[in-house]
Amino acid sequence: MASAAMAAPPKKHPKSPKSSGSRPRIPTWAWALPPVAVLGLVFLYPLALVVQQSFQPDTGGTSLQPYADVLASPSFLEALRTTVWIAVAATVGALVLGFVLALVIAFVPFPGGKAVARFIDVFLSFPSFLITLALLFIYGTVGMANGLWTDVTGAAEGPFQFLTTPWGVLLAEITYFTPFVMRPLLAAFSGIDTAQLEVASSLGARPARIVRQVILPEARPALAAGGSLVLVLCLNEFGIVLFTGAKGVTTLPMLVYSKAILESDYPGACVVAVVNVLVSVGLYGLYRVVSRRAGA
Amino acid sequence: MLVHSRKGKWATWAVFFLLFLPLFALPLLVVLAASFATNWSSALPSGFTTGHYTAATRGASLQALTTSLVTAVTASLLALVVGTWAALAAHALKKRGRRVLDALFMLPVAVPSVVVGLAILVAFSQPPMLLNGTRWIVILAHTVLVTAFAHQSVSAALARLDPAYEQAAASLGARPSYVLWRVRLPLLLPTLTAAAGLCFALSMGELSATMMLYPPDWTPLPVQIYAASDRGALFTGSALAVVLMTTTVLVLFAVFRIRTKASYR
Numbered sequence: 001m002a003s004a005a006m007a008a009p010p011k012k013h014p015k016s017p018k019s020s021g022s023r024p025r026i027p028t029w030a031w032a033l034p035p036v037a038v039l040g041l042v043f044l045y046p047l048a049l050v051v052q053q054s055f056q057p058d059t060g061g062t063s064l065q066p067y068a069d070v071l072a073s074p075s076f077l078e079a080l081r082t083t084v085w086i087a088v089a090a091t092v093g094a095l096v097l098g099f100v101l102a103l104v105i106a107f108v109p110f111p112g113g114k115a116v117a118r119f120i121d122v123f124l125s126f127p128s129f130l131i132t133l134a135l136l137f138i139y140g141t142v143g144m145a146n147g148l149w150t151d152v153t154g155a156a157e158g159p160f161q162f163l164t165t166p167w168g169v170l171l172a173e174i175t176y177f178t179p180f181v182m183r184p185l186l187a188a189f190s191g192i193d194t195a196q197l198e199v200a201s202s203l204g205a206r207p208a209r210i211v212r213q214v215i216l217p218e219a220r221p222a223l224a225a226g227g228s229l230v231l232v233l234c235l236n237e238f239g240i241v242l243f244t245g246a247k248g249v250t251t252l253p254m255l256v257y258s259k260a261i262l263e264s265d266y267p268g269a270c271v272v273a274v275v276n277v278l279v280s281v282g283l284y285g286l287y288r289v290v291s292r293r294a295g296a
Numbered sequence: 297m298l299v300h301s302r303k304g305k306w307a308t309w310a311v312f313f314l315l316f317l318p319l320f321a322l323p324l325l326v327v328l329a330a331s332f333a334t335n336w337s338s339a340l341p342s343g344f345t346t347g348h349y350t351a352a353t354r355g356a357s358l359q360a361l362t363t364s365l366v367t368a369v370t371a372s373l374l375a376l377v378v379g380t381w382a383a384l385a386a387h388a389l390k391k392r393g394r395r396v397l398d399a400l401f402m403l404p405v406a407v408p409s410v411v412v413g414l415a416i417l418v419a420f421s422q423p424p425m426l427l428n429g430t431r432w433i434v435i436l437a438h439t440v441l442v443t444a445f446a447h448q449s450v451s452a453a454l455a456r457l458d459p460a461y462e463q464a465a466a467s468l469g470a471r472p473s474y475v476l477w478r479v480r481l482p483l484l485l486p487t488l489t490a491a492a493g494l495c496f497a498l499s500m501g502e503l504s505a506t507m508m509l510y511p512p513d514w515t516p517l518p519v520q521i522y523a524a525s526d527r528g529a530l531f532t533g534s535a536l537a538v539v540l541m542t543t544t545v546l547v548l549f550a551v552f553r554i555r556t557k558a559s560y561r
Contacts, residue, residue, distance in 0.1 A: 028388045032397055035382035043404060043412070043440050046419035050411065053418060097315065104312040107298035108305060116316070123320060125494075125544055127501025127518055130537055133525060134323030137330050137534075144326070147338035175319050197298060207298050236408035238504035239518075243525065253410040257507060260414055270418070273411040281406055 047277075054270035066267040076255065076272065083251040084279065086166055087234035090173035094230050095223060097174065098181030103211065105182075106189035107197065117186055120179045129239035131172045136243075139163050166249050172240045177233060181226035188222035189215070224291040231287055235280045252276040324541075331534040348535035357536060360520040361543065367431075367516055368499035371438035372446075375495050376488060378439075379446030384476070387454045401447040404440055413437055413508030431514040437505040442495040449494065453487035493551035500544050 057065045070076050105113050138144045139160045146158025162168050192215065200210045238253040250258075252272060260269035299305050330336060334343030351357065379401070386397040404412060416437050420427040427433040461483065465475045481488075503518040510519055517540050524533035 028385075029393065032382070032385035032389060032393070035378050035385060036397070036400065038378055039382075039400060039443075042416070042436060044400075046415035047407070047411075049418045050415045097319075101312065101316060103298070104308055108308045108312075110309055110312075119320070122545060122548075123324075125497035125501075125548060126541055127503060129501075129503055129518065129522070130327060130541070131323055133521070133530070133533060133537060134326045136525075136530060137326045137336060138322065142337045144336075144339055147336070147340075151338050175323065178319070201298075201300070210298060232406055236410070236504075238408070238410050238507075242503070242507070242522065245526065253408045253504065256408070256410045256414055257504075260417070261508060266418070269414060273408075273414050276408050277406075277411055280408060284406060 050270045050273050053267060054274050057267050066271045070268055070271040070275075075250065076275075079250045079252050079255045079272075080275070080279070082166055082249060083235060083253075083276075084283070086170055086173065086251065087231060087237075087283075089170055090177060090234045091227055091231045093170070093174040094177045094181050095227050098178045098185060098226065099219070099223065101178070102182045102185040102189060103215070106186060106192075107194075107215070120182050120186075123179045124183065127239060128172075128176045128237060129243040131176045132168075132240050132243035135163060135168065135172055139168070164244060164248060169241055169244055169249050169251075172244070173234055173237060176240065177230045180230050180233070181223070184222040184226045185219055188219050192218050220291075224288075227291070228284060228287050232280055232284050235283060236276075252279065327534045327537050327541075330531055331538045333531060336531075348532050349539075351532060352535040352539050356515075357520060357539075360515050360517045360536075361539060363431075363514055364500055364517040364540070365543070367435050367438055367514075368496045370435050371442055371499045372492050372495035374435075374439045375443040375446045376492055379443045379448075379491070380450050380484075380488065382443075383447050383450035383454055384480075386451060398447075398451060402444050404444045409441055409502070409504035410508060412440055413505030416440070416505070417508055428509075429511045431511065433509050433511070434506060434514055434516065437509055438499045438502055441502060441505060442498050445494050445498060446491045449487055449491040450484065453484055457483055489551050489554050493548045496547055496551070497544050500540060 054066055055062050055064065057063060059065075105117060136143065139146070140163055141157070141161070143160075145160045149155065149158035149160070162171075196214055197210055200214050205213070236253060237251070238257065241249055241251050241254045242257070253276060256269050256272045256276060259265045259272060299308050329341050331348055332344055332346065333341030334345050334347075335341065353361075382397060382401050386394045386401075389397065416433060417428065419425065420433055420436070427436065457480070462475050462479050465479045466472075470478070501518060502516070503522065506516055506519055507522070510516065515523075517536060521533050521536045521540065524530075524536060
């Protein structure tokens with residue numbers, strides 16, 4: 001890489017600094033203005049409009065009425081509860097599963113481990129709704145698992161009916177988001193000198209103790225980073241819930257979509273959107289504080 | 297290394313594959329199998345056909361693929377320009393300004409994509425910026441969503457960049473623009489191509505904001521997949537999904553080739 005810059009010597013001599021010194025210099029901070037202006041126009045200003053519209057009911061004027069209406073509705077409270085518990089459970093599941101799988105790839109290496117790690121990278125580049133689509137074939141009413149069950153037992157229908165419940169969403173989210181935990185963990189594990197493990201092991205430490213006292217302290221920053229990313233992504237997940245197509249599972253992003261697009265209730269959608277952003281940012285902040293306390 | 301006995305190793309590997317295969321490999325295999333099947337009512341699919349692919353590569357589906365490609369390429373290039381510019385500008389600032397700028401550009405990740413879609417819908421549905429109903433509103437939303445990732449990759453790479461190269465160039469009399477063009481950007485090239493690949497993949501699979509915004513004549517592939525599976529055409533949906541995955545992987549592979557070439561040049 002060093003040669004990339006140095007191999008090509010400048011063909012003509014750049015002007016000496018003296019000649020350009022007479023021009024007025026643009027201050028450093030001014031270079032930050034164009035991208036910030038673009039971001040403001042296409043992201044911050046629209047976001048401010050959403051907040052503004054959440055205070056403007058269809059009847060006109062400015063009031064807290066939209067908030068009172070939405071916050072009192074049982075469907076909103078149900079969606080809020082569902083969103084938070086699925087996101088927290090999926091984050092915990094992805095952290096545990098990701099830690100175990102990354103541990104095996106890094107420290108109990110097997111032929112093909114590199115290929116598995118590469119597969120994880122590819123997996124990350126696929127959209128989330130593919131998992132739900134696949135689960136429909138595996139656990140759906142006429143899918144693989146139920147088909148196997150009815151073939152073997154002769155029953156009319158199989159026992160796997162959880163796909164349209166929150167558990168189906170949870171399974172899909174854990175599946176999709178575990179690689180997001182594994183990648184930073186694998187990067188962190190590659191920095192651990194295996195001699196440390198050999199020393200600990202030769203001193204009589206059992207694998208569980210090595211994991212707890214040698215590997216876990218090294219892995220904490222990666223776990224914290226992966227966990228916070230997954231928590232936010234789970235709180236904001238939409239594709240998985242949309243593809244599940246279950247009336248019983250409504251999360252906050254789903255509620256924003258159905259209020260805005262299906263019911264054309266824009267003030268209501270904006271209220272849910274504001275609450276959703278606050279919940280995401282709030283839980284993210286809480287998570288960072290807790291994980292910092294825990295020493296990450 | 298962690299487990300020394302032969303028996304323990306095999307047990308660990310068995311647990312690993314018992315978790316890994318059903319959770320990660322099976323979903324992709326199932327979608328692939330379903331895209332060639334006419335019927336799936338027992339343990340395995342039945343009736344081999346390539347008809348879903350014939351349907352998936354013509355008419356509305358083919359148009360959805362080109363729509364997705366155009367959207368993803370445009371959004372990635374725009375995001376790369378804005379994200380790189382912001383990262384370079386932030387890098388030149390003092391610690392506090394840098395932190396503010398980085399936080400601002402990471403904000404679209406913390407905000408739900410559906411809300412980003414709603415915000416853009418609200419803001420660009422009224423004059424003077426009337427984009428609603430055109431393809432540009434979709435491209436704009438994708439750009440906003442992926443810029444954060446471009447910015448993050450480039451600023452992480454800038455933090456690792458050895459300042460000795462640019463200092464040497466500047467001490468030899470190179471102007472800042474010359475240093476940027478001939479020293480810093482070439483050094484950043486591997487990161488830039490990797491970031492472009494990431495942005496492209498994210499934009500190809502974007503569904504949440506797109507569902508809020510897409511006009512009838514600009515339906516990207518994920519929307520088409522949703523429409524197919526929503527009306528019960530799961531096999532057609534699978535074929536479209538395989539087309540989406542294959543396209544993404546092929547483009548990523550091409551980008552990866554550029555990256556390896558760039559780093560050995």
